[in-house]
Amino acid sequence: MRELTYNEAALEAIAEEMRRDPKIFYMSTDALPPLLKEFGEQRVKATPITEAAFTGIGIGAAGCGFRPIVDWRQVTFCFVAMDQIVNQAAKIHYMFGGQVTFPMLFRASVGGGGLVAAQHSQSPYSMFMNVAGLKMFLPSTPYDMKGLIKTAIRDNNPVISFESSRLMGRRGPVPDEDYTIPLGQADVKREGSDVTVVALAWLVHEALAAAEELAKEGISVEIVDPRTLVPLDKDTIRSSVRKTGRLVIADEAGPTAGFSAEVAAVVTEDAATFARLKAPVKRVCALQVPIPYSPVLENAVFPDRNRIIAGIREVLDAKQPAAA
Amino acid sequence: MRELTYNEAALEAIAEEMRRDPKIFYMSTDALPPLLKEFGEQRVKATPITEAAFTGIGIGAAGCGFRPIVDWRQVTFCFVAMDQIVNQAAKIHYMFGGQVTFPMLFRASVGGGGLVAAQHSQSPYSMFMNVAGLKMFLPSTPYDMKGLIKTAIRDNNPVISFESSRLMGRRGPVPDEDYTIPLGQADVKREGSDVTVVALAWLVHEALAAAEELAKEGISVEIVDPRTLVPLDKDTIRSSVRKTGRLVIADEAGPTAGFSAEVAAVVTEDAATFARLKAPVKRVCALQVPIPYSPVLENAVFPDRNRIIAGIREVLDAKQPAAA
Amino acid sequence: MALSTNLSPDKQREMLRQMLTIRRFEERASADYLAGKIYGVVHCYIGEEAVAVGVCTALGGNDRIISTHRGHGHCIAKGADLNRMMAELYGRQTGYCKGKGGSMHIADFGIGMLGANGIVAGGISIVTGAGLAAQMEGKGGVAVSFFGDGASNAGPFHECLNIAAAWKLPMIYVCENNMYAAQTAAAQTHALPDVAARAAGYGIPGIVVDGNDVFAVHQAASGAVDRARSGGGPTLIECKTYRWRAHTERKGQPDPRDQAEVEAWKRKDPIALLERQLRDQGELDDPGLRAIEGGVMSALEAAVAFAEASPFPLPEQATDDVFAA
């Protein structure tokens, strides 16, 4: 199968959908050259640096029958548009009693690794997960990216595409044919029996590397990639943990009230899963600090394959809960 | 002891601190009459409706040696200021290598009960918990309110005072003397042995009512009020759960990636606590929906004493985890 | 003050009917709010009726508007159904938002009313999106943003006026300058008394009109509509007006405004002005007025009856419509 980068897969999905549906248009502070070239200025708009305004403009256009793609570029730039996201986009369908739909795709790159310091290295998806009324995903491969973006564009709700900065140039197989991946469907990226690692984006790859390493010692790691954050595929996560009895969550974001906390809760509040849990859950996350610039510091903050290995060992070594 | 309302306790704390320290000034879209009367327009400023701007103005003034109090009023209005909160206030001390301090108090009322629909009934504190660099609290009593606000005003960092709309008029004893309550110290609002309920704000009172009710059946409920959300008093929460073996988390916010998820994670990732956990954790939260207007619907969304009772019964009835 | 217009007498009487409908609707909403039948928060538009009606009379059925927290007047002027409005205030299943929105969130996309909004300046960008949609549709539609003097200080005002001007969107920005944002006087928060002065910075017309003169408002709006439809881009219209009641309906809430100021503005009642004008023209007499009043009151009573007869939502409907299919 031909290979595309993660970023190319996103653009290909968007271009294909734009060809299919003339109601789709694109807004961002700089027009993306390949889209601009193919679709022209009417459908690929370069906006002033006004994420608040053009997010709101997207909402209004969506309510009038268009299907806007609002590209915030780096997630950090969407904080100026937070009112439009939290108070408007997320609530407008519900608040107005469902009278019209607001189909929109938001795009935002997340994560660190670029040594661009605190403002430009954020992974705040759990802030959006907490807001009822938004769907969102964070793919780990070009294949997943293309399939999820297509689904999101066809969805009749605001959907956020979080895209890992670290993975932009990473290549992977993408079929030629049209395909979609449903929102809310996790993918087991590796099967195993001793421990479940729920990992996102770049950390899926780090977890795969960790699993490879541990396989040499006979440790069998299952890797669940939720892909979609909302709706979250609780069933796949829980059934993996019911099988392995152990859970490590690997996330490039900080732990506090993060995606990782949600997964810990989803697993430990489910009676059948909790009953099989043999060890405390383990979060392998960024340190809970703003992201620093210097490479030594940035390295110290982010989790990686080694910390995943250490986390796995920790849950494997943990004592069983004392039968009370 | 004399009694004050929750709201009066906040204002008294602020007025006392403003008397003590001339560097403190207050900004909000309407000047609060009692503060305006005592301190005048120079120190109690009515701003244009520009939460983004006056939050940023607060940051700048703080960096120049002042101690601003920035009152967003309802938390929903601070989403327009999210860039200043997330990208500036939270990171500026760290990002600049700690060269100066940014002492600020932010105020925001949260929660439902007022039948004011989706935008005006939010409890998004976990979104802020996820951001490294912000401290925050959410008191349940006038006493806690006064002590925490005073501490926060004297703290050299941005601190958010989340204040429960439902509790504004609720009275409670407040001593005449100056006192403070440290950030990061939970308060056990009721001791018990069968189950721990970690509850916030209004739900502390609902949990107390639930505990009263269940005491009649001989069920002994311990109620932990974290008061501070960041830093979270993990020790008190964990040691309570180690004692009771069961955990219910009661929060007026929705569950997803919420405060409740964080507490679930904090408890289940700690080996010693996990080892004593006899039942799945239980989140008693708002439904994960925007908050609707009509009383029937609003009621259906929010947790209350009855749902806490049901949650407690659920964890009491739960089977012990099968010894594997 | 003599109002001038070339609108037909029928049209003028229809405007009077709409303005009266807004006033009576809100008088009733206020009473029912204080009686506990309407919940949450209610912001009354009374005193400002000429703005909504003057502007909306200049619009066609395919044009779109957006409103603010003070939304009843815009709904009624754009032709919203009183039954569904009142049912929404009463929190019933039959309301515009199925009881999920209440006063601050009434919308009717079917008639081009894109919603009230609880966030000051929150609607400005959304309706600018409707302006973009109209431009992309290419059918000559226009979009109108109503907002207050308070909102004119907020970022979205600036961002959107610039975008609309740069993209020549068919937009009309209508600032309802009632001189206060909640308890705070505009004089304290605005560098200049005229919001319209800001238009020049974007190279678009900025017009100040007497917001209590429904014909003046209508005329300014008509000019702006023509300009927008013909590709001339946006216009900023500032309507000087005043709200008669407190910022929100609330028992015992003090109104910090000077009572003499309030009284002076009440003497400039936009409804009385229009009524007098119609009488002076010989186009309205006592029976005629009574007929209009009667029609308004019976529509209102019908709306209340509809609301009261409508069922509350079911608890399980709380989870409907979080996401669209």
Added chain:
Amino acid sequence: MALSTNLSPDKQREMLRQMLTIRRFEERASADYLAGKIYGVVHCYIGEEAVAVGVCTALGGNDRIISTHRGHGHCIAKGADLNRMMAELYGRQTGYCKGKGGSMHIADFGIGMLGANGIVAGGISIVTGAGLAAQMEGKGGVAVSFFGDGASNAGPFHECLNIAAAWKLPMIYVCENNMYAAQTAAAQTHALPDVAARAAGYGIPGIVVDGNDVFAVHQAASGAVDRARSGGGPTLIECKTYRWRAHTERKGQPDPRDQAEVEAWKRKDPIALLERQLRDQGELDDPGLRAIEGGVMSALEAAVAFAEASPFPLPEQATDDVFAA
């Protein structure tokens, strides 16, 4: 073009030295970035040096400024230490931010430089807070916001100009109009070519100056400083200028601008203009210029040496300074 000023020749030579320092510093930063010694992202100010130097020369030691993502020039003009700047770019413990900030976040509160900022328009409100602080301190201090043409379309620009005007804050808003926001031409995103036209909407002076003429910039800034110090409130100064390099330093990044346009602006080099002026006055000759260049280069070499000799932070320092004591 003849520049005119009444600044002393010493002062003029000092301005030349500062402008040269900015240019040579960034040439080095760019080279070291491409060599992998500096990380993340670097935005160069080359071509715009007259703005920072013209404005900062009009300021006193207690005055405060804030910068943008393109911050080196403002730092240097306000008197920042090259060693600590370069060490920060190199990610070292001895840098201004202890290696936590990098190019986009250099600050030195000690000299009234309130920081570069990675968010477009992010600094405008913060420095307006410094203006408020100056007003409350009552010692005649002023505060200056530097920002780009792109930033002038963002909400905080509007919100803060209005507040500063309404509160008569001692503020100077300096728009560096280099005609582009990243890859997008201002002509596409601005309704009008002059950002300064927006000042009238707030009742404050809006001045357009040739941003490559350091004396013109200085003169406009001096007037604004006087006005601010004497309680006259804010001024908006728009400096027309141009960046020579791409938006960021990056290998193989295409520059979408017309090369003829770039070349034309290079012929208006603000440093060459100032140099020629000093020569024409008889205040600079070859040895004089060599001396200035030599001083600049040795300070720069010293800064690089300092940075290279400085230790990287320790991993455990990643958790320092999240909160102040």
